[in-house]
Amino acid sequence: MFVGPGQTEDQVQTIADSDRVSVTLFVRGGAGVSAGSQRRDRDVINNPNNRSYQPRAYRNEYTIPERVWQYTTSIQQDLGGRMAVTAAYVGAQGRNLFLRSIANPIVNVVTNPNPANAALVIRQFSIVQRDATGSIIGVQNPYAEIDTKTSGGHDNYNALQLGLSRRSTNGLSVNAQYTLSRSFGNTSGSNEALTVGNAAQTLTGLRLRHRLQRL
């Protein structure tokens, strides 16, 4: 069993990436917009309801370590002529693997009061502005789409490996290997996790791989 602390780069983002200003300006009518740092800092400070701040986030249930159980068995048969064939089964079970998702998914899209303008996209934690009749007249976004990380992913890997090797008298060996593998789960662990709408409940992975390797 392999136990690991997870990938550092996945765990430092509230420290290394979130504590700074990020502003996207949608320019209409050409250039000439200043992107100076002091002005952008003021934009963020003075517009708490509509600054589209984009911190990196973790869910409270994010725990380490990740755990992987790996097991293998193999059999080798000498074919004569300095050749041998090997058949092996390799299996692995991953638990508490890294997952990533979105903290504030889009929850609604409504027609803009001015149909000539783009529809109003409402995210979780958006601030919806209404008129006296209750009709939506605008949306403010304190946050842009927030990437969220957690653990709890799983993966099930099974593989059949077939190998053929031949040793020559001068020390040179030739190997050919074929692997048929199947991985099933909702993540492949650190750095391989896909962003999904609800990573904790979505089964995303079903892959069948064939690999032919000759050396």
Place this chain on the structure above:
Amino acid sequence: LSAAIINLTGSVANNGIAGQGSSSGITVPGGLVRSNSAQNGRAQPYDPYTLSFIDSLGSLRGNHYIKVGGEVRLIRMATDRLGGTTYSFQNLNAFLANSPSTIQFLGDESAPSVFNNGATGERHIRQEYYIAYAQDEFHVSPKLTLNYGVRYDYYTPIREANNLQVKFNVDTGLIDPNTTAGLQVDEDQLPAAIRHDVFCDREDHHPRGLRHVRGSRADRRSGADDR
């Protein structure tokens, strides 16, 4: 454009850092490189080192060779994120006309913090590993030896030495302490004629009507839902 370098394919600045993607897209002009999966910047310095204190003790007792040991590993890393400005253009003609569709400004991590009371400088990351093990090599007979043991690893959560981070709460939509209140939405600052509510329910994706406010003023912030 005579002094500018236009890189239409980009490259990863430091693909030795785990988690970096392999494709940067168009990151220049602006002199930026791909910093991680989501952002561009001028540079992303890492300055890591580890200190390991390791010891073990072995003892031969009859047919047993018993070994116990442990390690305390101190992981330290100073880092910064140097951001920049990314200009995006709809097409080549817009680029030649200097007419960007969006301008994204990304500040420096070491610049005065908007969220942590103006803190400046590099961030200092801390983590410790505490490891202990015990094992036995048991010579049952001349033809049979048993090896067995246990090992325990404890990894502390990564933290910042001066508690400088931004902790977004994905359940409430709030920035949890220790960051400043400047990020939080104070509805008293909104125009009185505008009524608003905050979507916080993953199950009910329809507007819930007007938000009902109760509790102290401190609780009336974005995401501090009162349902």
